[in-house]
Amino acid sequence: MESRFRNKLGRVIRAPENYLDQALIRDISVEGINDQRRGFIKKSFLAAVGVVTADRAFSAPDPAIVNLPEHSKTLGKPVASRPYGAPSIYETSLQRRESPGLTRVSAASVSFAPLQSLFGIITPSGLHFERHHQGWHEVDPTQHRLMVHGLVDNPKIYTMDDLMRLPSVSRIHFIECGANSAMEWGNVAVPSVQYTHGMLSCSEFTGVPLSVLLDHVGFDQANGKFVLAEGSDGSSMTRTIAIDRALDDVLVVWGMNGEMLRPENGYPLRLVVPGVQGVSSVKWLRRIEVGDQKWGTKDESVHYVDLMPDGMHRQYTSVQECKSVVTTPSGGQVLLDKGFYNITGLAWSGRGKVTKVDVSVDGGNTWRAARLESPVLTKSLTRFNMDWVWDGKPTIIQSRAIDETGYVQPQINQLREVRGTRSIYHNNAIQSWLVSETGEVQNVQAY
Amino acid sequence: MSKLIKVFFVLMSLSVFHAPLTEAQDDYLNVGRPALEEEIAAWDIDVRPDFMGLPAGTGSVEMGEEIWEEKCTVCHGSFGESNEVFTPIVGGITPEDVKAGRVDGLIGNKHPQRTTMMKLPTISTLWDYINRAMPWTAPKSLEADEVYALVAYILHLSQIVPYEFELSDENIGDIQKLLPNRNGMTVEHGLWDTNANPDVLVNACMENCNAQVRIHSSLPDIARSAHGDLRAQNRHFGATRGADTLSEALVDPVRDGRRELTNTQASVVAKVDASPEQVAKQHMCLSCHGVNEALVGPAFTEVADKYVGDGDALVNLFNKVRQGGSGVWGAVPMPAQSGPTDSELKGLITWILELEKN
Numbered sequence: 001m002e003s004r005f006r007n008k009l010g011r012v013i014r015a016p017e018n019y020l021d022q023a024l025i026r027d028i029s030v031e032g033i034n035d036q037r038r039g040f041i042k043k044s045f046l047a048a049v050g051v052v053t054a055d056r057a058f059s060a061p062d063p064a065i066v067n068l069p070e071h072s073k074t075l076g077k078p079v080a081s082r083p084y085g086a087p088s089i090y091e092t093s094l095q096r097r098e099s100p101g102l103t104r105v106s107a108a109s110v111s112f113a114p115l116q117s118l119f120g121i122i123t124p125s126g127l128h129f130e131r132h133h134q135g136w137h138e139v140d141p142t143q144h145r146l147m148v149h150g151l152v153d154n155p156k157i158y159t160m161d162d163l164m165r166l167p168s169v170s171r172i173h174f175i176e177c178g179a180n181s182a183m184e185w186g187n188v189a190v191p192s193v194q195y196t197h198g199m200l201s202c203s204e205f206t207g208v209p210l211s212v213l214l215d216h217v218g219f220d221q222a223n224g225k226f227v228l229a230e231g232s233d234g235s236s237m238t239r240t241i242a243i244d245r246a247l248d249d250v251l252v253v254w255g256m257n258g259e260m261l262r263p264e265n266g267y268p269l270r271l272v273v274p275g276v277q278g279v280s281s282v283k284w285l286r287r288i289e290v291g292d293q294k295w296g297t298k299d300e301s302v303h304y305v306d307l308m309p310d311g312m313h314r315q316y317t318s319v320q321e322c323k324s325v326v327t328t329p330s331g332g333q334v335l336l337d338k339g340f341y342n343i344t345g346l347a348w349s350g351r352g353k354v355t356k357v358d359v360s361v362d363g364g365n366t367w368r369a370a371r372l373e374s375p376v377l378t379k380s381l382t383r384f385n386m387d388w389v390w391d392g393k394p395t396i397i398q399s400r401a402i403d404e405t406g407y408v409q410p411q412i413n414q415l416r417e418v419r420g421t422r423s424i425y426h427n428n429a430i431q432s433w434l435v436s437e438t439g440e441v442q443n444v445q446a447y
Numbered sequence: 448m449s450k451l452i453k454v455f456f457v458l459m460s461l462s463v464f465h466a467p468l469t470e471a472q473d474d475y476l477n478v479g480r481p482a483l484e485e486e487i488a489a490w491d492i493d494v495r496p497d498f499m500g501l502p503a504g505t506g507s508v509e510m511g512e513e514i515w516e517e518k519c520t521v522c523h524g525s526f527g528e529s530n531e532v533f534t535p536i537v538g539g540i541t542p543e544d545v546k547a548g549r550v551d552g553l554i555g556n557k558h559p560q561r562t563t564m565m566k567l568p569t570i571s572t573l574w575d576y577i578n579r580a581m582p583w584t585a586p587k588s589l590e591a592d593e594v595y596a597l598v599a600y601i602l603h604l605s606q607i608v609p610y611e612f613e614l615s616d617e618n619i620g621d622i623q624k625l626l627p628n629r630n631g632m633t634v635e636h637g638l639w640d641t642n643a644n645p646d647v648l649v650n651a652c653m654e655n656c657n658a659q660v661r662i663h664s665s666l667p668d669i670a671r672s673a674h675g676d677l678r679a680q681n682r683h684f685g686a687t688r689g690a691d692t693l694s695e696a697l698v699d700p701v702r703d704g705r706r707e708l709t710n711t712q713a714s715v716v717a718k719v720d721a722s723p724e725q726v727a728k729q730h731m732c733l734s735c736h737g738v739n740e741a742l743v744g745p746a747f748t749e750v751a752d753k754y755v756g757d758g759d760a761l762v763n764l765f766n767k768v769r770q771g772g773s774g775v776w777g778a779v780p781m782p783a784q785s786g787p788t789d790s791e792l793k794g795l796i797t798w799i800l801e802l803e804k805n
Contacts, residue, residue, distance in 0.1 A: 093682055093689070100673055104532055105734050117682055134580060147482055147490055155482040162478045187664040191674055191692060216475055228493060234586040236579040238493060245641065275641065287490050296496040296569045298576035305566060305632065311554035313566060313631055317638035321645060331666075332677035333687035334697070337705040341686060351641055358651065363660035367653045392701050396660065400651065408651045413663075418647050422556070426638065434662065438697035439706070440690050445664040447657065 093117060096127055099195050102183070107135035110177065112198030115327050115346065120373075121172070121381040123201035125257045130264045131177055131199065131278060133299075134235035139284055141260075141268035144232070146213075146252070150290035153218030160268055164254065166208040171251065171274070172380045174202040174348045176320045178277030178304055181427040184412070188443050192332035196431060196443060197325045200346070202381040205272050206255025211247045213288065219243075224290040228297075229271045232286035238297040239280045240316070241273060243290070249274050249379070252285065274379035275350030276318045277425070279304055309420035320350035322409050323428035324357055324384070324401035330433050331443035338392040343370070347382045349403035356402040357384040363396035363432070363446050364411070370399070390435065396446050397433045411447045492587075494575040498619065501574065504591035505615040508608065511600025514593055518582045521743055521779055527604045531742060532734070536563040537604045540627040545607060548630035564605045568632045570623045574598050584782075671696070723798035730786035732795070738802065745776045751802040764796045 087094065096111040103109040111130040113123055123129075130136075141160045149155035177199035183189040190196055214227075227246045231237040241250065251272045254260060261267040266283030273280040279299055294300075294316065305313040324347035329335055343361075347354040353376055358367035370384040384399070401409045412429035419426075432446040494500040516525070523529050527537035539558045544550045550565045552558030558565070567573060578594045580586045589597070599614035607625050608614075614622065623629065637643035672692050674680075681689030690696070727733050727747075735743040745753075754760035769792075771783035787795060 091682075093680055095680075097674070097680070106728065107731060107734070108533075114680065116680070134583070134586065147486065149482055149487050149491065155487060156479040157482045157486065158479045162480075165478050166475060188666050189670060191666055191671065191690075192677055192680065194680065195674060212475075216479065230490075230493070234580060236492070236586070238575075238579075242639070289491065289493065291495070291499075293495055293497060293499075295493055295575075296572050297493070298572055298580075301568055301572040301632075302563055302566050302576075306636075306638075307553060307561070308633075309555070311549065311551070311631065312633045313553075313568075313628075314634070314636045314638070315568070315632040316634055317636060319638045319641060319643075321638070329687055332690045332692065333681060334690050335687055335701065337701055338703065356651075358653065364657050365655065365660060367651075367656065396662075402651055407645055408649050410647045410649045414649050415647055432662075434665070436696075437700040439701045440697050441687075442696075443666050444662045446660055446662045 094124075094127060096129060096198075097194065099183070099190060108133055110179075110199055112194045113201050115193045115198050115200065115325070116330055116333065118327070119383075121202050121346070121375075121383050122257060123203060125203065125259065125262050125265070128175075128201040128203065128256075128262065128265055129177070129199050132233075132264070133237055134233055136264050137233060137284070138263050139232065139267060144268050144284075144286070146269060146285060146288070148213050148217045148288045148290075150228075150288075151220035151224045151292065152214075152290055153220075154216075156213075156217050158213070160254065163208060163252065163269070166212060168206055168208055168255075169251065170204055170206040170255065171249075172202065172204045172375070172377050173272060173274040174200060174320075174379065174381045175272070175278045175281055176200045176323075176348070176350075178279060178317070178320070178425040181429070181431075182424045184429070184443075184445070185416075185424065185427050186421045188445055190331075191443060193325060193327055193330040193431075196331065197346075199278070200348075200381075202348075203256045204258070205251055205253045207251040207253030207272070210250040210252055210271070210288070213252060214247065214290070217290075219290045223292045225292050226290075226294055228287075228289040228291060228295050229280070229282040229285060230287040230289070231266075231282045232284040236286075237279070237282050237299065238295060239282055240294045240297065240300060241276075241280060245273070245276070275320060275352075277304065277320055280318060304425060306419065306423040306425045308423065314423070317426060320348070321426065321428045322349035322351065322354065322401050322403040322407050323347070324354075324399040324409055325431045326359070326397055326399045326433060329397065329435060329441045331441055333441045335390060335435065335439035335441070337439070338390050341388050341390055343386045343388045343397065345370075345384055345399050347372075347384055347399070347401035348380065349401065349405075349407070350379060351407065352404040353378050354382040354401050355404050357382070358400045358402075359384075359386045360398045360400070361388060361395055364398055364430070367400065392437060394437050395435050396444065397435060397441075398430050398446075400430050412445050413447050492575075492579055494571045494578070496569040496571045498571060498616070501571065501616055501619070502591045503616045504595050505613055506592045506594065506596025506599050507613045508596070508599045508603040508610050510593070511596035511598070511603070514589075514597055515600050519597070522583055527601060530560070534562070535560065536601060538562045539565045540605060542606070544627035545625050548627065550628045550631060553628075553631065564601070564627065566628055566631070567626060568628055568630075570598070570619060570626055573601065574619070723795045726787050726791045726795045730784065732784075735781070743779055744781060747799045748802045749776075751800050754800060760800055761793070761796055764800075765792060768792060768796070 094114050094117050096113055098106065098109060098111050113127050113129040144160055146158040146163065180199035181196055184196055225243050227241050227243060229239055229241060253270050253272045254268055256262065256265060261270060269285045270283045271281050271285050300316055305315050306317050307313050324345060326343055326345035328344050329341065343359055347357045354372065357370045357372060359370045360367045368386065370386040373383040373385060376382050409428060409430055415427065415429050432444050434442045434444040436442065491500065522532040523536055528535050539552045539562045540550055552565060574594055577597055578589060581589065595614045599608065599612055602608045602622065603610060603612060637645045677689040677692045679689065681687065736745065736747055738747045740746050741749060768784050771781055773780035
C-alpha cells in the first residue's frame with residue numbers, strides 16, 4: 001500500500017476530459033459546435049494539462065484527535081440493547097422516497113431507493129424500492145397459501161410449512177421496475193440518481209425454483225405454454241410468464257438478504273423472475289396457473305405496454321436490457337474540491353452477466369474500461385469503480401455497460417430513434433452527469 | 448455366501464420397505480396436498496382474452512350507471528374522465544377508431560393523455576380487472592352482474608354502445624370486435640424472449656466517438672427544488688455532499704483547498720416523532736384532502752378556516768375522523784378512520800386547525 005496517492009499527487013496529469021468551461025458548455029448547448037468553438041475547446045484542452053494540487057497542510061492539530069471524544073472515555077451500551085439493529089442515527093439521509101407529482105395516490109405508487117448512498121451490490125432490505133398497486137398489508141404467514149393448478153395432473157395447495165421444507169436455493173438478483181428512468185424519456189425531469197434510477201434494487205433471494213413446484217404438480221408439458229402468477233393483495237396483481245422462463249430460473253421466494261421478505265416486498269411469499277421487469281415478480285403470491293394462452297391482464301394490456309411512434313403498443317415487453325449508471329458523483333451531489341475521486345456505479349443486464357463497463361469523463365468522446373468488482377453474477381447488479389482526478393473544470397461523466405450477449409447500452413437519442421419519446425417503459429439509456437466548475441453535479445442529456 | 452453378498456441382500460430387502468432416496472425426493476413426500484375444487488373455484492377468478500374463466504351474467508348500462516355513481520365517481524369522475532386521482536378511463540377515441548380498431552390519437556403526439564379506453568385491446572382485461580381489484584377500497588366485493596353492468600357503462604361513456612345496451616357473457620364477444628384499440632398491440636419486439644434480438648443495436652466506440660458533444664436537456668430551474676433539499680438526501684460526510692437545492696445553484700468555482708459547505712447534520716438527524724404531515728401521509732389522509740387544495744374532501748386550510756375561534760373544534764373533529772361523517776362538505780362521506788393513534792390524531796388536527804390559507 002506504499003501510497004499510490006503520494007505518487008499521484010503533484011504528478012502532471014493530462015486531463016483531456018475536463019476542458020470545457022461552463023460558459024462554453026452553455027454556448028454549445030444552445031448553438032452546437034462550430035469552428036470558432038472548436039478553437040476554444042482546443043485552447044481549453046491545452047490549459048487543462050495542469051498540475052494537481054499538492055498535499056493539504058494543517059497548521060493546528062485536529063481537535064477530533066487531540067480532544068478525546070466521549071465514546072473513548074465512557075462505557076458504551078450493552079449487547080442486544082437493540083435486539084433488531086438499526087442504522088446509526090447519523091444515517092437518516094438514507095431513505096426511500098416518493099417523487100412528488102409522479103402519482104397521486106400513495107397506495108398505488110412507488111418509492112425510490114437511495115442509490116446515491118449505497119455501496120456494493122446488495123440493497124439493504126429496508127431500502128428496497130417499493131411499488132404497490134393497491135397498498136401493502138401485514139400478511140399472516142400461517143394463513144398464507146399457494147395454489148398451483150390449471151393444466152396440471154395434480155393441483156396442489158402449499159402452506160409456508162410445505163414450501164420451506166422443499167430444497168431451496170439462494171441467488172442474488174436485481175429487481176428493476178419496467179418504468180425505471182421513465183421520467184427521462186423526453187427531457188431531464190428529476191435531480192438525482194435516486195429518482196432517475198432508484199426503482200432498482202438487488203437482494204439475495206432464498207426460495208424454491210418454480211420448476212420444482214411445476215414438476216411436483218405434473219404440469220402438462222404438451223399444452224402448458226404459459227403460467228399466470230397472482231398476488232393475494234387487493235389488486236391481485238397478475239402477470240403472464242412463458243413456461244420456458246418459468247422452468248428456467250424463476251424462484252418462489254420467502255427469504256431476502258438472510259431474513260424473511262419485508263412486508264413491503266411481499267412477505268411471506270413472492271415470485272422473483274430474474275431479468276424481467278419487476279411487475280412480474282408478483283408479491284404476496286397466492287396462485288400459479290398453468291395455461292395454453294397469455295392472459296392479457298391489466299398490467300400487460302393497459303399498463304406496462306410501450307407506445308411506439310406509429311401508435312402501436314408493444315405488449316408483453318419484459319426483459320430489462322443492459323444498463324448502468326454512475327452513482328457517485330451523481331446528480332445533486334457536490335464535489336468539495338479538486339483532486340482524486342473514485343467514480344463508482346452499478347451495471348446490470350436482464351440477459352445475463354455484465355462483461356464490461358466503460359466510463360467517459362468527456363461527454364462520451366473517449367471511454368475507459370472501469371474495474372468490475374466481484375462478484376459478477378447473472379441478472380444481478382455489478383459494482384464498477386474507476387479512478388479519477390478532477391481538475392476543477394466542467395465535464396460530463398457517463399457509464400456504458402456491455403453484457404455477455406454483446407449488447408451495448410445505447411444513448412438516449414439512439415433509443416428514441418427506434419422507440420420515440422412516449423414509450424415510458426424500458427429506458428436503459430446512458431446517463432450523463434454534468435460536473436460544473438462549482439463542483440455541483442447536474443442531471444443532463446448529452447450526446 | 449460371502450459376507451459382502453449377504454450385506455447386499457439385506458440392503459435389497461430393506462429397499463422393498465423404503466423407497467430409494469431419489470424417488471422420495473421426486474415425490475416430496477408429505478409436502479403440499481391436493482387442491483379441492485371449491486378452493487380452486489374460490490381463487491381462480493382470471494378471465495382470459497378468449498373468455499375462459501368468464502362467469503355467466505348480464506348487466507345493463509343503466510344498472511352500471513347506478514353502481515358507478517355510488518362507488519366509482521369519487522375517484523374516476525361522473526363520466527370516467529377524471530384525472531384527479533387516477534388517469535382517465537374514458538376519452539380520446541372516435542367512431543372512426545371503433546371501425547378501424549386502431550386509435551388515431553395514439554399516432555404521433557395528437558392526444559398526449561392516454562386513457563384506458565384508448566389503450567385497451569381486449570374487453571376481458573377490463574372485466575377481469577374490475578372484478579378482481581375494484582372498487583379501490585373494497586376489491587372483490589362486486590357481483591358478476593355488477594361487473595357486467597360497469598363494463599357496459601364504460602362502453603356507453605365511450606360511445607361504443609347505446610344507453611339501452613345490456614352486456615352479457617353471450618354478447619361480450621361481439622363487443623370485442625368494437626374495441627377502438629383492438630388492433631393496436633404488437634408482440635413483434637425483442638423484450639419478451641430472453642434470446643430474442645434487441646431492437647436498438649449500437650457499437651462500443653472507445654476513442655474519438657463524439658467530438659461535438661452537446662447538452663440537449665438539463666434540469667429545469669423549477670425542478671431544482673421539486674424533490675426537496677438534496678443535502679438531507681445525501682450523507683453529510685464522505686466523498687461528496689448533497690446540493691442545497693432549496694437555494695440557487697453554487698456560483699463560485701472550486702479553488703484549491705476543500706470547501707466547507709453548510710453543515711446539514713442538524714437537519715439530517717431526524718426527529719423521532721412522526722410529524723403531522725407524516726401522519727397525514729402515512730394514513731392516506733392526503734389521498735382525499737390536499738393541504739391547500741380540495742380533492743375529494745375539503746382542503747385542510749378550508750377546515751382551519753371554517754373552525755376559526757371554535758373552542759370545541761379539536762374534540763368535534765377528533766370524533767368526526769374516528770366515526771366518519773358526511774354532509775358538512777358535500778355528499779361524499781368520509782369513512783371512519785382508525786389508523787392514527789389518539790396522540791397522532793390530536794397532533795394532526797391541532798396542526799390542521801393552525802394552518803393558514805395561502
